[in-house]
Amino acid sequence: MKVSAGRGEPGDSREPGAEAAIVLEGLRKVYGRKVAVSRLTLRVERGEVFGFLGPNGAGKTTAIKMMLGLVHPTAGRGWLLGRPLGDWRVRERIGFLPEDFRFHPWLRAAEFLDVHGQLYGMPAQERRRRIPELLELVGLADEARTRLAHFSKGMLQRIGLAQALLNRPDLVFLDEPTSGLDPLGRLLVRDVIRHLREEGTTVFLNSHLLSEVEVTCDRVGFIKAGELVRVADLRRLVEGETEVELRVGEGEATPALLEGLRRLGAWKVQAHDRRVTMTVDREEKLPEIARWVLSQGVHLYALTPRRLSLEDLFVRIVQDQQEGAR
Numbered sequence: 540m541k542v543s544a545g546r547g548e549p550g551d552s553r554e555p556g557a558e559a560a561i562v563l564e565g566l567r568k569v570y571g572r573k574v575a576v577s578r579l580t581l582r583v584e585r586g587e588v589f590g591f592l593g594p595n596g597a598g599k600t601t602a603i604k605m606m607l608g609l610v611h612p613t614a615g616r617g618w619l620l621g622r623p624l625g626d627w628r629v630r631e632r633i634g635f636l637p638e639d640f641r642f643h644p645w646l647r648a649a650e651f652l653d654v655h656g657q658l659y660g661m662p663a664q665e666r667r668r669r670i671p672e673l674l675e676l677v678g679l680a681d682e683a684r685t686r687l688a689h690f691s692k693g694m695l696q697r698i699g700l701a702q703a704l705l706n707r708p709d710l711v712f713l714d715e716p717t718s719g720l721d722p723l724g725r726l727l728v729r730d731v732i733r734h735l736r737e738e739g740t741t742v743f744l745n746s747h748l749l750s751e752v753e754v755t756c757d758r759v760g761f762i763k764a765g766e767l768v769r770v771a772d773l774r775r776l777v778e779g780e781t782e783v784e785l786r787v788g789e790g791e792a793t794p795a796l797l798e799g800l801r802r803l804g805a806w807k808v809q810a811h812d813r814r815v816t817m818t819v820d821r822e823e824k825l826p827e828i829a830r831w832v833l834s835q836g837v838h839l840y841a842l843t844p845r846r847l848s849l850e851d852l853f854v855r856i857v858q859d860q861q862e863g864a865r
Contacts, residue, residue, distance in 0.1 A: 558621075560585045560710050560741035561606065566615035568601050568765075575601040577765040579615070583758075585709075588732060588742040590756035590773070592749070592853055598765040599745045600638060603712055606743075607635060620709055631659060634708035636699045638715040638745075644688035648679055648698055651687060652705060659706045673701040676734075678727055692719035700731065710741045717748055729755055753849040761853065773849070780852065781822050782845045785815040788838035796837060803828055813840075 561583035568576040576598040583589045593599050604610040606617065608625035622629040643651060649670055656666040674680045677697040687695065696719050703711055713732075717725045725748070732755045735742050746752050752759060753773065760770045783805075787796070792810035800808050804824055805817040819825065822844060832839050 559583060561619055561743065563617040564615055566605060566617055567613045568605060568610060569613045574765050579767055581760060581767060581770065583741060583743065585741050586739045587758065588736050588744065588756045590752040590759040591743060591745045591762065592752065592759055593762035597762045599762055600714060603714055603745060607712065631706060632709045634703035634706065634711040636703040636713050636716055638718065640699050642687050642695060645686060647684050647686050648674065649683040651698060652702055655702045655705055661706065669705060673704060676731060677701045693721060693724050696720055697724065700728065708740065711735060712743045714745045715747065717746060717751055725751060749849045749853055780818060780820055782816065782818050783825065784843045785832065785839065786841040787813055787815060789813060791837045796835065799831065800828065803831060
C-alpha cells in the first residue's frame with residue numbers, strides 16, 4: 540500500500556521515508572537553553588540491527604522519544620516505516636522497551652502481557668497463542684502466574700522485552716535492554732535480537748554495554764552532546780583499524796622514523812623509549828611497513844598488531860570530537 544511520507548503528493552512512494560525503517564532529517568530538541576538533540580540526520584534500513592551509542596546525557600533517549608512521538612521535535616522531521624513521526628497508524632507496528640519502565644506490580648506475568656495485547660487490539664485467540672510463546676522466549680514460562688511485584692530487576696527486564704515483541708512488530712526500539720541482567724540474561728537478549736534479525740525485524744538498540752552491541756549490530760551511530768558524530772558499518776569499523784606496536788633498537792625510535800611511518804599511512808604515531816605505537820586502517824599495510832623499517836637500517840625486534848575493540852573506537856571517536864570542539 541502506498542502511503543504519504545510527509546511531503547509531496549499523498550501516496551508518493553518515492554518519499555525519503557517510504558523504503559527505510561527510519562529516516563530522520565535535521566531532528567532537533569531544545570529544552571529552554573539546553574539543546575538535547577541537534578541536527579540529527581539518520582537512515583536505518585529495514586531488517587537492520589542498528590546500535591545507538593553515546594555517553595550519558597548525549598541525547599540518545601530524547602532521540603528515541605522523538606521517533607516514538609512521545610516528545611515533539613523543536614525542528615526537523617522524520618519517518619518510521621514510511622509514516623511521519625507521530626502518526627498513530629504506525630504505532631501498532633512498533634515495539635518499545637523503555638530504559639525506565641514502571642509495570643503494574645499487582646498483575647501476573649501472563650495478565651500483564653494480556654493487557655498489552657488488548658491495547659494493541661489483538662484478538663483473544665491470538666493473545667492466548669502468543670503469550671506462552673513469548674514467556675518461553677524470554678525464559679519466564681514457569682512464572683506466568685507470578686505477580687510482577689515478586690519479579691527481580693532482571694525478570695522485569697525480560698517481561699518488558701516480551702511486551703515489546705507482543706504485536707510481532709516490524710520495528711523494535713530497545714533502550715538499554717540488558718540493564719540489570721546477569722550474563723545468562725544478556726545471552727538471552729542477544730539470542731532474541733538474532734531471532735528478530737532472522738525474521739526481518741528492524742531493531743534500534745541503545746546500550747551502554749558495547750560488547751553486546753559489537754556482537755549483535757550491523758551498523759552503529761555515535762552521538763555526542765546531541766550531535767551524530769559518525770555512522771559506520773560495524774564489521775568494517777572494527778576489522779579495519781588496527782593498533783600496532785613496534786619494538787626497535789636502542790635510540791632508533793627517531794623523529795625521522797616516526798615521520799616515515801606517517802607517510803606510509805599510519806597515524807597516532809608515538810614513541811616510548813624503544814617502543815613505537817601507531818594505528819593503521821588495515822592490516823594489509825603491515826608487511827610494507829615492516830619492509831620499510833628494515834630498509835632504514837632499524838633493528839625490528841617485534842611488530843605486534845592489536846585489533847581495536849568497539850570500546851576503543853568509541854572512546855577515540857568521542858575524544859576526537861571533544862578535541863575538535865576546542
